[in-house]
Amino acid sequence: MDFSSNIATQLNAGTILPExxxxxxxxxxxxxxLITGRRSAQALSYLAIAxxxxxxxxxxxxxxxxxxxxxxxxxxSDNLSLIFRAIxxxxxxxxxxxxxxxxxxxxxxxxxxxxxxxxxxxxxxxLCGANELVMVFISLEMLSISSYLMTGYMKRDPRSNEAAxxxxxxxxxxxxxxxxxxxxxxxxxxxxxQLTEIAAQVSNFNGPSLGLAIALVFVIAGIxxxxxxxxxxxWTPDVYEGSPTPVVAFLSVGSKAAGFAVAIRLLVTVFGSIxxxxxxxxxxxxxxxxxxxxxxxxxxTSMKRMLAYSSIGQAGFVMxxxxxxxxxxxxxxxxxxxxxxxxxxxxxxxxxxxxxxTGTDQISDYAGxxxxxxxxxxxxxxxxxxxxGIPPLAGFFGKIYLFWAGWQAGLYSLVLLGLVTSxxxxxxxxxxxxxxxxxxxxxxxxAVQNYPAIRWQLSGMRPLQVGLILTLIAxxxxxxxxxxxxxxxxxxxxxxxxLQASASTPQLSQARLP
Numbered sequence: 001m002d003f004s005s006n007i008a009t010q011l012n013a014g015t016i017l018p019e020x021x022x023x024x025x026x027x028x029x030x031x032x033x034l035i036t037g038r039r040s041a042q043a044l045s046y047l048a049i050a051x052x053x054x055x056x057x058x059x060x061x062x063x064x065x066x067x068x069x070x071x072x073x074x075x076x077s078d079n080l081s082l083i084f085r086a087i088x089x090x091x092x093x094x095x096x097x098x099x100x101x102x103x104x105x106x107x108x109x110x111x112x113x114x115x116x117x118x119x120x121x122x123x124x125x126x127l128c129g130a131n132e133l134v135m136v137f138i139s140l141e142m143l144s145i146s147s148y149l150m151t152g153y154m155k156r157d158p159r160s161n162e163a164a165x166x167x168x169x170x171x172x173x174x175x176x177x178x179x180x181x182x183x184x185x186x187x188x189x190x191x192x193x194q195l196t197e198i199a200a201q202v203s204n205f206n207g208p209s210l211g212l213a214i215a216l217v218f219v220i221a222g223i224x225x226x227x228x229x230x231x232x233x234x235w236t237p238d239v240y241e242g243s244p245t246p247v248v249a250f251l252s253v254g255s256k257a258a259g260f261a262v263a264i265r266l267l268v269t270v271f272g273s274i275x276x277x278x279x280x281x282x283x284x285x286x287x288x289x290x291x292x293x294x295x296x297x298x299x300x301t302s303m304k305r306m307l308a309y310s311s312i313g314q315a316g317f318v319m320x321x322x323x324x325x326x327x328x329x330x331x332x333x334x335x336x337x338x339x340x341x342x343x344x345x346x347x348x349x350x351x352x353x354x355x356x357x358t359g360t361d362q363i364s365d366y367a368g369x370x371x372x373x374x375x376x377x378x379x380x381x382x383x384x385x386x387x388x389g390i391p392p393l394a395g396f397f398g399k400i401y402l403f404w405a406g407w408q409a410g411l412y413s414l415v416l417l418g419l420v421t422s423x424x425x426x427x428x429x430x431x432x433x434x435x436x437x438x439x440x441x442x443x444x445x446x447a448v449q450n451y452p453a454i455r456w457q458l459s460g461m462r463p464l465q466v467g468l469i470l471t472l473i474a475x476x477x478x479x480x481x482x483x484x485x486x487x488x489x490x491x492x493x494x495x496x497x498x499l500q501a502s503a504s505t506p507q508l509s510q511a512r513l514p
Contacts, residue, residue: 015062015069016077016129018058022051025048029111029114032111033112041104045096045099045114048118049096052118055089075132076131079493080261080334080493082492083334084260088121091341092120094345095247095254096117096463097463098249099117099244105356106154108153113150116150117150117250120143120147123142123143127140127143127261132195133195144175151247153247160242162242163239167239174232182219184212185198188211219271223262226259227315228311229285230285231288237305239308245355252348256337268325282323283323287414291417293311300363313425316418320405320414320418331401332489335482335486336401338485339394342475343383345467346472347383354376364445365445365447365448366435368436368445369448370437371444382476386475387429388430393479397479402418
């Protein structure tokens with residue numbers, strides 16, 4: 001009895017209860033599709049949403065757990081892990097709402113799509129809490145391979161096939177580089193795989209270590225690919241443009257959040273002894289991402305491609321919090337990703353609705369939309385202005401927290417560049433709003449002139465319309481509730497021991513940056 005009790009205590013399987021719920025939901029969706037076929041596709045989508053939301057509830061019920069480690073220390077369910085896993089789960093719930101009509105209209109299987117999406121969700125959630133090298137890589141591959149499948153899900157669409165092939169080839173190369181970095185860490189630590197044990201070994205090195213430096217570069221390359229940081233962003237515009245729009249929405253939020261989660265976990269834990277070095281590398285990545293992402297977005301004519309470069313620029317803003325290396329910096333990262341969930345998914349929901357009704361995603365085709373669909377115009381305007389950081393919307397407070405954390409950490413030049421590029425981003429966001437609202441009736445695009453008459457009624461609303469309303473409300477309220485949301489984000493940081501140890505260590509990067 002004592003032996004079995006000891007094993008149960010060491011495994012602590014309750015740490016992955018939310019993932020277990022999603023796994024059961026995945027099985028039920030597949031079995032339900034096998035039994036009923038496409039007749040109950042929408043019912044299965046509601047089942048999937050219910051399962052994901054139930055998993056999210058259990059994530060918050062596990063807040064401030066006294067025993068966060070599970071599976072002999074391989075999985076960490078601390079508050080930082082919980083909030084990142086919640087972001088991934090919520091992005092999945094909204095993505096399913098966005099997918100129902102979109103996938104049905106293409107004639108493909110909705111249940112299969114949801115099953116792949118739930119598999120990607122499992123990979124992202126495990127990645128957020130992975131505390132061991134093997135688990136980090138398996139979780140990353142689980143997320144990546146599922147993403148490749150979803151990217152090419154529209155098998156008869158040449159653009160979807162091209163996007164999937166490019167994503168697969170570049171992603172496979174990135175995974176190989178990342179794995180090589182992890183194998184170097186395994187060798188340098190004397191065969192250790194847990195992150196804390198590796199950190200203890202590498203911190204005892206006398207003087208600089210070439211092997212550790214190479215491992216750092218390779219690991220950062222893999223992370224930068226996942227968060228779409230320049231110069232590892234090449235896949236982003238083509239994949240965003242060619243993939244099914246719900247897939248793009250999930251990649252821009254859920255996959256990116258998981259990438260930042262593993263970045264914090266690996267860099268702070270394993271490479272804590274060379275903090276100034278990885279901060280310097282990420283400073284270069286942030287500068288390039290903010291400049292290229294926001295400047296190139298100015299020239300885009302496709303909404304999806306514009307948001308692709310926008311996401312690159314947004315990654316640059318979030319990296320300011322990572323480089324700061326303080327409680328405020330990490331908390332501002334978490335807060336920004338929380339609100340980015342709603343405003344970015346809201347924008348993609350609007351794009352799906354417009355493209356389903358018009359068959360286009362060109363920015364010029366949005367001209368005069370206000371006169372035909374005021375609610376869609378309002379929702380897209382609020383989401384885009386929030387992404388641009390216009391007060392008093394949520395994006396404004398997110399950028400204020402990020403820039404203030406960077407300023408307090410002495411990253412003056414980086415913050416000033418962030419402010420300048422944020423002003424640049426406002427231009428291309430407002431350009432779309434102006435296109436929809438200011439155009440005269442005779443200047444309507446042909447797509448809007450043929451726009452079907454829409455009657456928004458609470459009764460009989462479709463899942464996509466429900467997703468639009470929910471994201472619009474969440475984006476609007478997030479600005480009003482910015483203080484409690486930031487308190488939640490800050491609590492996830494202050495209750496994570498490894499981040500506290502990092503924040504109490506003098507940041508060498510402050511002396512290097514002007």
